[in-house]
Amino acid sequence: MSGARSAKTLVERAIGLAVLVVAAIGPVLFSDYWVNTILTQTFLLGIAAASLIFLSAYGGMVSLAQTALYGIAGFAVGNMVTQGETKGLNLGWDPTLSLVLAIALTTALGLLFGLVASRSAGIYFLMITLTFAVIGNYFFGQVTLVSGFSGISGIDRYTPGFVGDVVAHPNRLYYVALIVALAVYGLIRYVRRAPFGLALQGVRDEPVRMSSLGYNVALHRTLAFGFGAFIASLAGVLYVWWNGQVDPQTIGLQATIDLLVVAVIGGLGRIEGAWLGAFAFILINNYVRGVELPVVGGSFNTIIGLIFLAVVVLSPGGLMGLWERVAQGRLGGRGGGSPRVAADPAGPAPGIGSR
């Protein structure tokens, strides 16, 4: 049994290493379009999805606020770095300082959101975080001082030195996004095994038991939400450098649902699913747009909706769940495990409504 488990781990490590090597020499292997549009976007969208999957897989909290938090970081950077040619505050601050301040601000707001949301669970938690998403969208749409309907543009002209001119040297942003994505992945895997992360998984499984063991469950959830906001803020900053502009549509209801779709397609139970889901979503977004299906037509939303439906019905653990099943069949599974746990060693994948 332990042999089977290590065979699966070996295969996973080999795949991981191959992906890493391909990503490291990506600009040599792929066209500019692939590097700049598909892959860079996959890295940053994956980071945003990772913040959602972290909360879901280890905290049992499915959050719809991650897009809003990501947007807050983006708007914050936009307001701080621009110098008078766009909407917003046009503060003209140093890009590196702005980057740090935007992350700090988003994390602080995440802690505040978490304080409000952490006492509820399941569908109520989902609804409260949806409220945060809607508030974020309207706030930036209505408050013309910091954005207004048309948003902030030209942000990519004010990037820190290590990113440089993203139009002339897009490969640098590619590598920055790759390194941040790897750091986020490593950080989440590490925190999961540290006392905070283990206790968070305890809170996910049995909050009442955790409080009778001496843990402050609400505080734990709040801090986890703050950590999720921190990760989302990294994606938000990368996004505005990559896209050059941010507007209320960036964090609208459509974008909020898109991020949830990315996370569910990838798999809410394992952190790797974030980038897998992002890659699948972006590929579909780029290559299925021209396809015309009989009856339903060629709407992107229809097609992604059908794929979403297929994933939810056929593999509730998403693409990562599918891999777990394949690995179990080919490499031998854990004997005697309950199906719920055996299908998902990183922890049970809670359904959207189940927690």
Added chain:
Amino acid sequence: MSAEPILRLRGVGRRFGGLHAVRAVDLDVAPGERRAILGPNGAGKTTLFNVIAGDLPPSSGHVELFGGDVTLLPARRRATLGLARTYQQSRLFLGLSVEDNIYLAIRGVSGGRLRPVILPGDRELRRRARQAAGRAAIDGKLPELVGSLSHGEHRQVALAMALATEPTVLMLDEPASGLSRGERQLLTELLLALDPAITLLLIEHDMDIALAVAERVTMMHDGRVIVEGTPAEIRANELVHELYLGSRYTDE
């Protein structure tokens, strides 16, 4: 009972709407005492446990632990004072390994609960977790996910978690339920070998275990304490036979 009680309840009541689950319970438990709480289903034993542990606030009355009033103290603070409990439904962390479950129990009373980094000192806690697993005879399953274990093994993990925190007051809610005869024998031996300094409160339907382990027995019925005495007195009490032992044996 000359020593100052480590646990004192005065007039404790708990209502759920119109249902009085616990009514005006007075209870004194001395340090190091082995106390069994008996009574038919619905007598209010588990509700009383929940009030003592802080999972439920009492509707009336006071709870004193370790010489201080803890009526308003949350469950997590009572845990760090040295109170440990198990639950009727084991309430374990099914997505974590046996070792991680016990480790979390020790971590809960050791501080560093929010620390996001792994420190060398964590190894000592893991060593204690494995040791506690050994005491509950579950050390053969340390890396297994708790969700994949049997009911009896869940009981062992729950017991290991409670013992691992080295509590001053240990509350066990039906630790023998669902266990085989052999496992019950092991449990009895383990409870009899418990450190004499630990105060034990035990809810148990298995009279052989309860009366073998307990020094004093509190009999509850319909939310009230109806009799309190030594195991011998309880065995001889007619009311107890009528309410509990009699009905239990005629049921079977």
